[in-house]
Amino acid sequence: MDHEQALDLLPGYIDQELGLSEALEFERHLADCALCQQALAQQQQVSAQLRQADLRVNAPANLAARVKAALPGRRPLRQQLNERFGRWAGGAALTWAPVGALVLGLLALTWSAGLYLSVPSRQARLTQEVVDSHIRSLQFNHLSDVVSTNEHTVKPWFDGKLNFAPPVVDLAAQGYPLVGGRLDYLNGRSVAVLVYHYKLHPINLYVWPGKDAGTTPPHIYEHQGYHLAHWSAAGMDYWAISDAGEAELHGFITDLLVYSGS
């Protein structure tokens, strides 16, 4: 490690954010470098001063109430209910109770019938779940729990976390490098997610045992701007989603089918 590299890593060393090997390399350089030692001492001192100076400012006491009052739909609804039921609670409420129960019962019946009729198809529901999960995975670096480009690291990582072993292939040579994996919850069960990249586009591949996700080659469709496809192969259901284009996702699936077969 040269001096420039060591200076770059110095803040991470102070904050204990370096990996073990980086930290060791840094220390090896630090031992012989007076400049780095000086910079380290200086920055550590600043960090300590900032923490000791007690600079955190707490929210004023009335802010919480102000924020709560401003949240939509909260105050008016409660006030309305209070006003209505507060007024009735005294006298007439009891005699009207059976009528109320009847009305509520009828309401519940029509509502559930409505719900039954409006139940989305299984595919529409899963599509929405997959899209939501994909978007969620892109927030705050939740994409991968295990980060590795090596299928022999990713596959064993799932052992003991799932009651099935998802097939893992690396498609780096085809332009779709495997970048990691994670667990997710989908379709009412824990599923394996393999994360691939196409250039800068992440591709999430959800895998779980089953045989009702459709035939191969799958049809690619679009939902909320994402491309999706689902199919079953060798006893597994697959759902793939990406913001990459249709052709790119198609290429990915084709390669995946070819290479997981072999």
Added chain:
Amino acid sequence: MTDPAMMQRFETLVLPHMNSAFNVARWLTHNDHDAEDVVQQAYLRAFRFFGGFRGDDPRAWLLSIVRNTFYTWYRQNTAHAGDTAVFEEDLHSLQTSAPGRDDSPEALLDRSQSRQRVHSALQSLPLEFREVLVLRELEELSYKEIAAVVGIPMGTVMSRLGRGRQQLAALLAPTDKEA
């Protein structure tokens, strides 16, 4: 439509981080009044987006919204309000001291003076360094969380922290020798 279960989830997951939200907003805006506005607006936004929040770090999520809200506000207000004329007001809030150490008048004076120096030094740092330092040293977020809040790679978090600390060290150094 407000779903009571979601409201309750919002109240248990997001509302408790108001002190963090305010602290960050306060250090970005430089004054209480604007910080309160930013926090209130950020909470409204957070509430609107809360349906889509499934992560496990509501504080970092909220802080990223606070920061975005601040930058929107900042762009609208920089035309007529500068970064100056805030220090007098700051000094009033400096008197509350941490409990439990040497509280003799001399020690108090000493501590409050050094605190004021650190306070105004941090206050005078450019925004990009001030925000990562506040998130790291005051809110104690990890690099990963800071990267998510600010929307920069972790390597940039590290280099900004380093440069920010160097600038602070330079600001604090001369008077150190006087004392």
